[in-house]
Amino acid sequence: MAEDKPLTVVTCTAPVNIAVVKYWGKRDEELILPINSSLSVTLHQDQLKTTTTATISRDFTEDRLWLNGKEDDIGHPRLQSCLREIRRLARKRRSGGENGGDSSSSDPLALSLAYKVHIASENNFPTAAGLASSAAGYACLVYTLAKLYGLEGDLSEVARQGSGSACRSMFGGFVQWIMGESSDGKDSVAQQVVPETHWPELRILILVVSAEKKHVSSTAGMQTSVKTSPLLKHRAKAVVPERMAQMIQHIQCRDFEAFGELTMKDSNQFHATCLDTFPPIFYLNDISKQVVALVHRFNTHYGKTKVAYTFDAGPNAVLFMLDDTVDEFVEVVKRSFPPGNNGGQFLKGLPVDAARTSEELLSAVVRDPTPGAICYLLHTKPGPGPMLVEDASCHLLGTDGLPRSSCS
Numbered sequence: 001m002a003e004d005k006p007l008t009v010v011t012c013t014a015p016v017n018i019a020v021v022k023y024w025g026k027r028d029e030e031l032i033l034p035i036n037s038s039l040s041v042t043l044h045q046d047q048l049k050t051t052t053t054a055t056i057s058r059d060f061t062e063d064r065l066w067l068n069g070k071e072d073d074i075g076h077p078r079l080q081s082c083l084r085e086i087r088r089l090a091r092k093r094r095s096g097g098e099n100g101g102d103s104s105s106s107d108p109l110a111l112s113l114a115y116k117v118h119i120a121s122e123n124n125f126p127t128a129a130g131l132a133s134s135a136a137g138y139a140c141l142v143y144t145l146a147k148l149y150g151l152e153g154d155l156s157e158v159a160r161q162g163s164g165s166a167c168r169s170m171f172g173g174f175v176q177w178i179m180g181e182s183s184d185g186k187d188s189v190a191q192q193v194v195p196e197t198h199w200p201e202l203r204i205l206i207l208v209v210s211a212e213k214k215h216v217s218s219t220a221g222m223q224t225s226v227k228t229s230p231l232l233k234h235r236a237k238a239v240v241p242e243r244m245a246q247m248i249q250h251i252q253c254r255d256f257e258a259f260g261e262l263t264m265k266d267s268n269q270f271h272a273t274c275l276d277t278f279p280p281i282f283y284l285n286d287i288s289k290q291v292v293a294l295v296h297r298f299n300t301h302y303g304k305t306k307v308a309y310t311f312d313a314g315p316n317a318v319l320f321m322l323d324d325t326v327d328e329f330v331e332v333v334k335r336s337f338p339p340g341n342n343g344g345q346f347l348k349g350l351p352v353d354a355a356r357t358s359e360e361l362l363s364a365v366v367r368d369p370t371p372g373a374i375c376y377l378l379h380t381k382p383g384p385g386p387m388l389v390e391d392a393s394c395h396l397l398g399t400d401g402l403p404r405s406s407c408s
């Protein structure tokens with residue numbers, strides 16, 4: 001192989017997000033345009049992130065992709081859409097506009113657009129755990145390619161074409177995806193509502209439910225819902241617009257009770273829509289339902305919303321609470337779902353202190369403990385958007401453009 005070093009190697013990281021006003025249903029499958037706006041919280045990358053390295057070289061003979069160390073098919077249509085769109089924007093920028101300008105072949109950057117790209121991507125969490133890896137994955141891909149080709153500005157519109165929810169992972173904190181009206185999707189973009197620093201007490205606890213079985217993908221599930229669910233149409237038209245405004249207000253006011261209640265109601269309506277789909281789709285399992293009941297008993301005991309749940313297209317529960325509730329609620333979860341044989345590994349992420357829970361609380365909320373039903377708990381908080389990694393030792397691709405062992 002030639003001694004030449006690749007022109008550039010860029011590594012970036014991007015976060016996972018969890019929606020509190022759910023996106024479910026497209027009005028345009030190809031451009032990934034939604035039938036309603038949505039709103040999410042970006043999770044901290046210390047706990048959940050995708051890392052992507054991209055590099056170009058005139059020595060490369062084809063575009064190539066490695067996912068979690070294994071070569072994968074780069075021909076996936078959504079991946080190709082992102083790649084094509086980034087290259088188009090880069091070409092446009094270099095030529096000084098859509099139609100004009102001088103794309104001189106003496107410009108080494110213009111030349112590099114003809115080069116093939118190698119991309120490697122990996123998650124710091126098990127992909128199989130069902131923790132929304134495609135949103136972080138596409139956000140990271142688009143952000144990294146943009147840095148590689150020197151693009152600036154909002155690229156949520158490009159990330160959206162990889163996976164709808166990915167556009168919200170292009171920002172940190174609290175993020176809305178405005179559905180837009182235009183048929184070309186130019187106005188269907190994500191926007192930060194407030195940064196993660198706005199609500200420092202907010203915590204997130206992910207309950208990873210065991211016995212993960214294959215379920216209907218979001219993409220396929222929402223297609224069937226759009227075709228068959230009258231509730232989905234009603235939700236998009238009459239419910240979500242008002243909820244978006246309310247949710248933004250609750251976040252701005254840091255009103256946990258109102259935020260939590262609306263989060264639970266919107267998750268419930270999303271799953272009701274799945275049940276209204278024909279044939280029906282069930283993402284919640286018995287353990288998910290036990291978590292729902294536990295949260296409600298806990299809140300009833302205190303006479304207010306201290307914990308809120310939300311579920312995506314799978315059985316894992318994502319719980320919101322304030323930092324002063326975490327220790328006690330974790331103890332309640334441990335009593336309700338006693339750890340299986342991974343006792344030492346049951347708690348991951350931010351530290352949790354031992355809590356002194358009253359017998360009164362335990363007897364009011366813990367019912368029929370189910371050992372081993374929760375695989376582990378991940379404690380995290382809202383976090384920042386995608387980031388450039390300056391440390392060259394973290395590149396996932398070596399100077400030969402092939403995977404190398406990763407940075408821990």
Ligand code: DP6
Pocket residue numbers: 018019021022023024032038134162163164165166218219220312313
């Ligand atoms: C339930 O973004 O995964 O998580 O656009 O087809 O890739 P595609 O779907 P995807 O759907 C996410 C659905 C959801 C709700 C949400 O994140 O808003």
